Amino acid sequence: MSRSDFEAVIGLEVHAELRTKTKIFCSCPTDFGAEPNTQCCPICMGLPGSMPSLNRRVVELAAMAGLALHCTVSPISRTDRKQYFYPDLPKAYQISQGEVPLCRNGYLVLKTAEGERRIGISRIHIEEDAGKLMHENGKTLIDYNRSGVPLIEIVSEPHLRSGREAADYLRTLRAILVSCGVTDGKMQEGSLRCDVNVSVRPVGMKTFGVRTEIKNLNSFTFVEKAIEYEIARQIALIERGEGVRMETRRYDAVSGETVLMRRKEQAEDYRFIVEPDLPPILLTETEIEALRQCLPEFPDARAARLVREYGLAEKDARTLCQDVALGNYFEAAAKSCAYPRLVSNLLLSELLRHCDGAEFVSPVSADRLAALADLMGEGTVNSATVKKLLLRLCEGDFDPRLVVEQEDLGQIRDKAKLRTVALEVIAENPRAVADYRNGKNAALRSLQGRLMAKTGGRAEPILSEKIMKELLKEEV
Numbered sequence: 001m002s003r004s005d006f007e008a009v010i011g012l013e014v015h016a017e018l019r020t021k022t023k024i025f026c027s028c029p030t031d032f033g034a035e036p037n038t039q040c041c042p043i044c045m046g047l048p049g050s051m052p053s054l055n056r057r058v059v060e061l062a063a064m065a066g067l068a069l070h071c072t073v074s075p076i077s078r079t080d081r082k083q084y085f086y087p088d089l090p091k092a093y094q095i096s097q098g099e100v101p102l103c104r105n106g107y108l109v110l111k112t113a114e115g116e117r118r119i120g121i122s123r124i125h126i127e128e129d130a131g132k133l134m135h136e137n138g139k140t141l142i143d144y145n146r147s148g149v150p151l152i153e154i155v156s157e158p159h160l161r162s163g164r165e166a167a168d169y170l171r172t173l174r175a176i177l178v179s180c181g182v183t184d185g186k187m188q189e190g191s192l193r194c195d196v197n198v199s200v201r202p203v204g205m206k207t208f209g210v211r212t213e214i215k216n217l218n219s220f221t222f223v224e225k226a227i228e229y230e231i232a233r234q235i236a237l238i239e240r241g242e243g244v245r246m247e248t249r250r251y252d253a254v255s256g257e258t259v260l261m262r263r264k265e266q267a268e269d270y271r272f273i274v275e276p277d278l279p280p281i282l283l284t285e286t287e288i289e290a291l292r293q294c295l296p297e298f299p300d301a302r303a304a305r306l307v308r309e310y311g312l313a314e315k316d317a318r319t320l321c322q323d324v325a326l327g328n329y330f331e332a333a334a335k336s337c338a339y340p341r342l343v344s345n346l347l348l349s350e351l352l353r354h355c356d357g358a359e360f361v362s363p364v365s366a367d368r369l370a371a372l373a374d375l376m377g378e379g380t381v382n383s384a385t386v387k388k389l390l391l392r393l394c395e396g397d398f399d400p401r402l403v404v405e406q407e408d409l410g411q412i413r414d415k416a417k418l419r420t421v422a423l424e425v426i427a428e429n430p431r432a433v434a435d436y437r438n439g440k441n442a443a444l445r446s447l448q449g450r451l452m453a454k455t456g457g458r459a460e461p462i463l464s465e466k467i468m469k470e471l472l473k474e475e476v
């Protein structure tokens with residue numbers, strides 16, 4: 001049997017840190033990267049006698065995530081203690097939601113090669129993050145800054161079928177959550193991470209195979225690779241007659257393999273009990289409706305609108321909408337410009353190369369990019385000059401139209417002038433001329449390059465090439 005005789009069954013549990021200023025049950029800040037143990041208090045360190053009080057913003061953001069993912073938001077839900085012992089969890093229980101989560105029964109629309117598919121989302125619940133263990137020189141240190149940072153856990157139905165599909169699901173989910181302002185989605189900082197459940201079964205079989213769980217994946221690539229490795233590993237076990245065991249594994253990015261962490265004989269029993277220190281979470285219909293009104297335009301809808309309004313290619317529109325800031329920047333520039341497609345081209349093929357960092361921040365203002373696209377679209381300057389101007393704008397701000405005038409950077413479209421330069425080039429490069437006349441078309445590019453050099457890169461490219469070709473034909 002081969003890979004194609006098996007079907008993989010995959011579900012994701014995604015943890016997203018919510019974008020609140022303060023923690024879920026206390027007023028400690030949630031800023032990433034502070035000195036260890038400088039953002040904690042008796043409540044988030046779980047000291048006896050401290051009383052939690054729920055940050056209302058957490059409920060609002062979690063409900064927004066639910067609405068964005070077509071869930072039913074419960075008007076009443078509750079918090080529970082999930083009990084387990086681990087050094088990063090000072091209370092020895094995590095306040096989470098068990099039986100009655102905030103959101104249920106939603107879905108996410110996934111675009112696949114075969115068309116659109118709905119991936120079910122069984123629940124979204126709120127919970128607190130644990131502290132962070134750091135292993136250094138044989139010692140383990142604990143940072144409680146992350147303890148009590150608000151999280152939502154988004155649990156999908158086992159509707160995904162490959163590593164690629166799971167990574168696409170995570171990409172789409174991240175884009176939706178970021179565009180609502182629910183999370184910053186910074187995977188490298190752990191704001192978004194996921195656990196993956198994988199099993200395989202012969203194609204056509206309805207019952208599920210034994211599944212394994214891969215913990216804490218924090219990049220799209222790792223999700224895809226870990227799942228594909230795990231599928232192959234499970235198929236190999238089945239074919240050898242050994243069978244898959246229920247276990248928790250982790251992904252080793254260096255070897256590209258999943259590694260055993262622990263065996264589980266049955267589902268863990270966390271002995272959930274209702275949290276006695278917190279009242280039920282209530283949301284009125286009016287409050288839920290008000291949150292629905294706050295939802296932004298989602299990436300797919302926005303991409304479709306950019307295609308419609310600005311005539312962009314669909315692929316470009318999708319790229320622009322993957323990042324809210326990038327999409328906003330494009331629209332700010334395109335609004336004040338007669339050539340939105342050129343804005344998109346300059347942005348995606350030139351400017352993005354000069355932007356580093358996970359979040360898009362442009363070194364050039366939207367107005368300046370719009371001005372460049374206008375100069376190029378109306379034919380005042382050619383693309384080579386625009387690229388040079390864009391590079392200069394990355395270094396410091398100026399008015400491009402003014403500089404084009406002052407430095408005489410305008411495109412040369414005067415036929416007589418171009419003809420004179422072309423004749424000079426022909427006279428100075430007899431070898432390339434002969435090559436061209438002997439059928440070497442590449443020689444034309446070199447002649448054209450010399451013409452560009454002689455005009456300081458300002459010749460109108462199509463017109464000058466036409467003139468060059470005519471002259472080369474004439475003077476045999």
Ligand SMILES: [Zn+2]
Binds near residue numbers: 045
């Ligand atoms: Zn605190």
